[in-house]
Amino acid sequence: MNALTIQEAAQTTDWSPRMLRYIERAGLIEPQRSEAGYRLYGPAELQRLRTLRELATRFDIGLAEIGFAQRLRGDDELAGAVDAWLEAQPRRPEDVPPAEWLRWEQDKHTKLLALARATPATTHA
Amino acid sequence: MNALTIQEAAQTTDWSPRMLRYIERAGLIEPQRSEAGYRLYGPAELQRLRTLRELATRFDIGLAEIGFAQRLRGDDELAGAVDAWLEAQPRRPEDVPPAEWLRWEQDKHTKLLALARATPATTHA
DNA sequence: GAAACCTTGACACAACCGTGGTAAGGTTCC
DNA sequence: GGAACCTTACCACGGTTGTGTCAAGGTTTC
Numbered sequence: 568m569n570a571l572t573i574q575e576a577a578q579t580t581d582w583s584p585r586m587l588r589y590i591e592r593a594g595l596i597e598p599q600r601s602e603a604g605y606r607l608y609g610p611a612e613l614q615r616l617r618t619l620r621e622l623a624t625r626f627d628i629g630l631a632e633i634g635f636a637q638r639l640r641g642d643d644e645l646a647g648a649v650d651a652w653l654e655a656q657p658r659r660p661e662d663v664p665p666a667e668w669l670r671w672e673q674d675k676h677t678k679l680l681a682l683a684r685a686t687p688a689t690t691h692a
Numbered sequence: 693m694n695a696l697t698i699q700e701a702a703q704t705t706d707w708s709p710r711m712l713r714y715i716e717r718a719g720l721i722e723p724q725r726s727e728a729g730y731r732l733y734g735p736a737e738l739q740r741l742r743t744l745r746e747l748a749t750r751f752d753i754g755l756a757e758i759g760f761a762q763r764l765r766g767d768d769e770l771a772g773a774v775d776a777w778l779e780a781q782p783r784r785p786e787d788v789p790p791a792e793w794l795r796w797e798q799d800k801h802t803k804l805l806a807l808a809r810a811t812p813a814t815t816h817a
Numbered sequence: 818g819a820a821a822c823c824t825t826g827a828c829a830c831a832a833c834c835g836t837g838g839t840a841a842g843g844t845t846c847c
Numbered sequence: 848g849g850a851a852c853c854t855t856a857c858c859a860c861g862g863t864t865g866t867g868t869c870a871a872g873g874t875t876t877c
Contacts, residue, residue: 572823585866588825593864603874605823615780622777626770628760631864635757636764636774645751649761652747655740697853710837713855718834728844730853754863756834823874834863844853 569610570599576608580616587616593630594637595619694735695724701733705741712741718755719762720744 576598577584587606590596596615598606608616623630639646701723702709712731715721721740723731733741748755764771 574822583866584823585868589865601823601874603823604825605874611780615777618777618780622773626773628770628774629864632757632760633774633777635753635760637778639761640775640778642751645753648747648751649753649758650765652740652743652758653762653765655736655743699852708836709853711835714835726844726853728853729855730844754834818877820877821875824872825870827868827870829867829869831866832864834861836860838857838859840855840857842854845851847848847850 570607571613573606573608576606576613576616580613581620582616590616590619590630593634595630595634695732696738698731698733701731701738701741705738706745707741715741715744715755718759720755720759 571579573584573587576582577587580587582590587596587608591598591606596612596619598608598612601607619633622628622633639649696704698709698712701707702712705712707715712721712733716723716731721737721744723733723737726732744758747753747758764774
């Protein structure tokens with residue numbers, strides 16, 4: 568039925584078979600397998616392969632970066648930590664009126680401390 | 693007053709001066725400069741440098757990845773595009789009951805189309 | 818049972834990441 | 848005015864990304 572082998576899928580999506588395997592190893596698109604282990608790409612996978620190319624070329628980002636975004640959305644702790652760190656960036660205290668300044672500092676520390684408390688060691692709580 | 697030169701900052705944050713310059717070029721932490729062009733690290737920068745190390749080692753992520761997260765939060769269009777793509781991932785249609793299936797598909801396409809409309813070429817609208 | 822596909826694994830290679838070093842030159846401090 | 852710092856700009860080097868090719872072996876199809 569409508570499931571393509573790797574070579575066919577490569578042709579209709581403008582990737583190479585090699586890259587399809589690579590994309591799979593990167594954890595981005597994992598097709599079903601036949602009993603013998605052959606990759607089978609369905610319509611959904613094909614569509615995602617095409618939009619993946621779009622995404623990567625339009626914004627000039629790599630598969631690794633998309634993989635990182637995927638990891639970000641799957642790992643709340645990581646997402647929180649990164650977010651907290653970035654939160655403390657945009658403007659330096661000198662650029663902010665003193666009234667806001669205190670709240671900014673406190674806010675930042677609240678977030679970072681919450682993170683630290685939530686993750687005592689290296690793995691989850 | 694309490695602004696450290698690159699070498700002092702490196703010592704108290706356990707980075708090397710080389711890496712402090714690299715981190716700056718990565719757009720992660722950009723210290724003020726003296727009139728002569730010397731980097732001046734204030735308390736906020738020092739704190740951020742220490743937490744940056746924590747973040748990177750704890751989750752085993754690179755500076756480039758943190759830089760990408762920063763880019764994500766600064767570029768709504770990019771964030772939307774990545775999010776829309778990832779949205780269509782977690783479960784394949786076959787694993788979802790048909791009732792939800794339609795909404796899932798439609799939802800995904802709505803997001804992707806919204807993105808496509810919002811960004812006709814390669815740059816912003 | 819041979820052709821045409823598929824699988825994993827390896828070698829290769831340019832480009833970048835994370836680091837270190839070193840050189841050539843300006844600043845600060847005593 | 849020399850010591851000790853700073854700046855930028857390069858060379859280097861192991862590791863990862865993205866990509867191709869090739870080999871050794873299993874599957875499908877006629």
